[in-house]
Amino acid sequence: MTRQIKLALRAYGVGGPGQHSLWKDPRIPKNASVDIDWYIAQATAAEHAKFDALFIVDSQFINATYPAHYLNRLEPLTLLAAVATHTRNIGLVGTLSSTYNSPFNVARRFASLDLISRGRAGWNVVTSLDAGTSRNYGLDEHLDYATRYGRALEHVQVVRGLWDSYEDDAFPADVDRGVFLDPAKLHALDHDGEHFKVAGPLNIQRSPQGQPVIFQAGVSDEGRNLAAHVAEGIYAPGGTLADSQAYYADIKQRTAALGRNPDHVLILLGAQPVIARTDAEAHRLSREIFDADNDFDRKLAAFGRGFGAHDFSQYDLDAPFPDVSALAERGGRTQAAKIVDRAREGNLTLRETVLAFTEYKPSPFTGDPVTVADTIEKWYAGRAFDGLNLGLRTPEDLDRFVADVVPLLQERGLFRTDYEADTLRGNLGLPIPANRWTAEREHLDAREASHV
Known part of the structure; x- marks a missing residue:
């Protein structure tokens, strides 16, 4: 596939970090964060524009000072399962913590979402930032960095192993022979590691994309190493052009050093475009948004x-x-x-x-549509990102980006005019991971054949 920009939509309902006052906007339903119809409308609008994914963030600790969206919001996988039944192509990426979930439960829930969506699920792996979450799970304190990231790596490895419990042709469902399952194609994991002991197998088959896509957001050295080992998509923090280019180069280098194809690790930069009829008007609007939360x-x-x-x-x-x-x-x-x-x-x-x-720093993607498209092109060509994870405040902002910026990117050959596939992997240009048991058997068969 020709390299093109990937676009994801980060839906924040009534307002996340830096958007404390968004709930006051008359264009935002006061129950947006728990209204499934609101999410479905956002997802279908993004799908109409050929976006790659809808991304749902999450955390499990709050106090009264947290942003409105944090105080009252839907659980990600439940939300995405509902959205899946109203969409056909857009990827569905949900956040679940490796620190506060068991691998078997995570594997089963995401495999279910992957089948419900017919191959469009993605898991954003986090180790949890809010230390208060620990007290919601019976722990006195949050795990330290080394433990959290060591656990996260093993967690993903176990989940991927469970996703391979069935080979792709495990269910012949042959009525004449009375054979529903080929037992030779069912495999227990029998994992016994430092953090987890999981027997398996998982009681659900693989989806059309093989396995859900693994996303991660690594900023620390441990986070970047985890991303280099397991991530297929990375949510990057943003910053200046130079900062983003340095992060991009570092992740790609770490990935290559581990023997992975850097082109199969897509970096999506967090961006909050502010678009208006003129550059001056966009910058005035950007300042007004900041002042409303200052x-x-x-x-x-x-x-x-x-x-x-x-x-x-x-x-x-x-x-x-x-x-x-x-x-x-x-x-x-x-x-x-x-x-x-x-x-x-x-x-x-x-x-x-x-x-x-917390000083005022306008988004680099601020201006009229041409200015925003030019900046996106410059950063993309400069290897600052493979795609953008867009935080657009209101449905009108999404509509403006879709109507005024996306066509410019399409005219320049930077963004698709139609989906290439009906799975998330297919649209991201990522390979379907081979089932490990099938691959092992085929390897052994090839070795035996070579000695004949």
């Missing part, structure tokens, strides 16, 4: 997420930034380390640190 107390509350949901309101705002570096190990260590280092180097107060990390 509430210091809210930003102070959100600041604690990377430090294990730590409460920063207990400190003197105008005293030096507190020594909380030890908390980062069980939170979002990479971003937390940046915060601590900058505060120390600049001798910043808590107030100054919060303001420094």
Whole structure:
């Protein structure tokens, strides 16, 4: 397949991080985050525009300071199963934590979604950022980085093994012979590892795409290594063009070093385009969006997420930034380390640190449709991403991107005019993974044939 931009839609309902005030917008239903019809409408609009995937994020810990969407939202796989019955081509990617789910349960749920959607499921593997989640699962504290990522790698390996429980031709369903299952094509996993002991087999067959596509969002060194080992799609954090290019090159290099084809690991950059009739109008709109959420107390509350949901309101705002570096190990260590280092180097107060990390930074994809399309083309050609994971605030914003930007990308040969396949793998240009048992038998047969 010719290299083309991949597009995913990240649906945030009544407003996620940095969108605390979105629920006030009259264009947003106040129950959008729990209204399946709202999600179906978003998915079908994105599918009409030939997007690759609908992406649903998730977390399992809240307090009263969290964004509106976090406070009241649908569980990802339940949501996506409903969307699957109203769509035909668009991929359906849901987030589940490897830290707080068992491999057998994850394997069965995603395999079910993959069959319900006829081969369009994807799993966004996370280790969970919010340390408070641990208390919802009977643990006193969140696992440390090394344990979380070691567990995540083994978790994915076990899930993939379970997805191969049945070979593709395991069910002859031959009425004349009275044979429904060929037992030789059913395989128990019998996994006994550091973190998991799982017998198997899984009681569900493979889908038309073989296995769901594995997505991951790795920023830390451990996260990038996990992505290089298992990811087929990566949700990248964004930033400047240079930052994005450096991240892209690093992931591709790590992937190649492990003997994987870097072209089979697609990097989707997080983007929040702001589009208007003119560049000036788009930048005014961008600033208005920022100002609507520019509430210091809210930003102070959100600041604690990377430090294990730590409460920063207990400190003197105008005293030096507190020594909380030890908390980062069980939170979002990479971003937390940046915060601590900058505060120390600049001798910043808590107030100054919060303001420094929440200052106004317009999306690079801000402007009139041509400007936005030009920027997308420049970044794509510059190997900053393979695709965009779009956070569009309202249905009208999605409609504007689809009507005004997508045609420009299509005219330039950068984006499809129709789907290439009816599976997520097919549209992403990813190979169907061979069933390990079938591949092993075929390898042995070939070896025996060569010695005849």
